[in-house]
Amino acid sequence: MQSPAWILAAIGLFAATPLLAQDPNMEWxxxxxxxxxxARTVIENEPCCGPSLGAAKGKDSDAAILATLPGMASRDGGTLRLKIAKDRTYKLTDCTDQPACGADDTRVHRLVAWWPQHRLYIVSVGLYEEGAAYLIAERDGQTLMTVAPPLLSPSGRRxxxxxxxxxxxxxxxxxxxxxxPPVLAGVTTMPTCVGAGPNSLLRPTPVWLDESxxxxxxVSPQPGDNANxxxxxxxxxxxxxxxx
Structure with missing residues (x-):
């Protein structure tokens, strides 16, 4: 099965000089x-949020972070509510029931972070085979989609x-x-250091060493990749x- 069209295609460019690619879909x-x-998403002209009811359980639970944001975020089963400015509610509803939600329509939303510095909610979006993330602005509900929940730099500038x-x-x-607004862009090249091959993949966990x-x-998901x-x-x- 192919991933949804809005999941970015695999990057296979290995030029020596990296570039940033600005995709038209990378916008708020x-x-x-x-x-x-x-995803079933609406902005409602009513205040948020009461206590969570029927919170998600197991490894996908967001109960712990919801507990740190009383009055700002709550869950009622498959519905996640987030407070945005002017006493409004940003509501995301999961789509998991079969057969109404086919494989390509499956959506599971979990709050994974609140960035007070930027006044942003970070919501992971689980799909049938892949995933993505939403950055949702508290001030107006503007939403930016990223390929995964992002990792902030030490200063929060990137x-x-x-x-x-x-x-x-x-x-x-x-x-x-x-x-x-913050700008999102894709890196369209791969490292070409000693040991890299034409089919090498990045190791899966990015770590900021400093601001730059x-x-x-x-472990690289590509069998045979040089770990060094x-x-x-x-x-x-x-x-x-x-x-x-």
């Missing part, structure tokens, strides 16, 4: 006609989001919070460069 948007990229697996290949995105350097840790190959991304003036 409001829900339209009750949907956000296929963030990276990464998917690296055999199904999707490598999808690496950088968020620039020095601009208003991101390394990638863990250097994967270090440097961001200078908002532009990424792979360093060997």
């Amino acid at each position: 948007r409001l829900p339209s006609s009750g949907l956000m990229d296929g 963030a990276v989001a990464l998917v690296s697996n055999l199904m999707s290949g490598v999808n690496l995105e950088i968020l620039d919070f020095t601009r208003d 350097h991101v390394t990638f840790k863990g 190959t250097k994967q270090l991304l440097r961001i200078v003036d908002g532009k990424p460069q792979w360093q060997c």
Whole structure:
């Protein structure tokens, strides 16, 4: 089965000079006609939020973070509510019932973070085979989709989001919070350091070393990848460069 069209295609560019790719879909948007990229999403003109009822359980539970945000976020079974400005509610409803929700329509929403510095809710979006994330602005409900929940830099001026697996290949995105609204762009090249091959993938866990350097840790999903190959991304003036 193919992933939904809005999941970015696997990156297979290996040029020596990295570039940022700005996709037209990498923009802030409001829900339209009750949907956000296929997810059941509306902004309601009523206040949020009461106590959570029927919170999600197990490894996908967001009960712990909901408990830290009383009056700002709540869950009622498959419905997640988030408080936005002017006493309004941003509501996301899961779609998991079969056969009404076919494989391509499956959506599961879990609150994974609140970034007070940026006044953003971070919501993971579980799909049938893949996933994504929404950054939702408290001030107006504008929403930005990323390939995965992003990781903030130490100062919070940047963030990276990464998917690296055999199904999707490598999808690496950088968020620039020095601009208003923040700008999302994709990195379209791969490191070419000693040990890298034409089918190598990034190791799956990005780690900020400082404000300008991101390394990638863990085990590469590509069998046979050299575990010692250097994967270090440097961001200078908002532009990424792979360093060997």
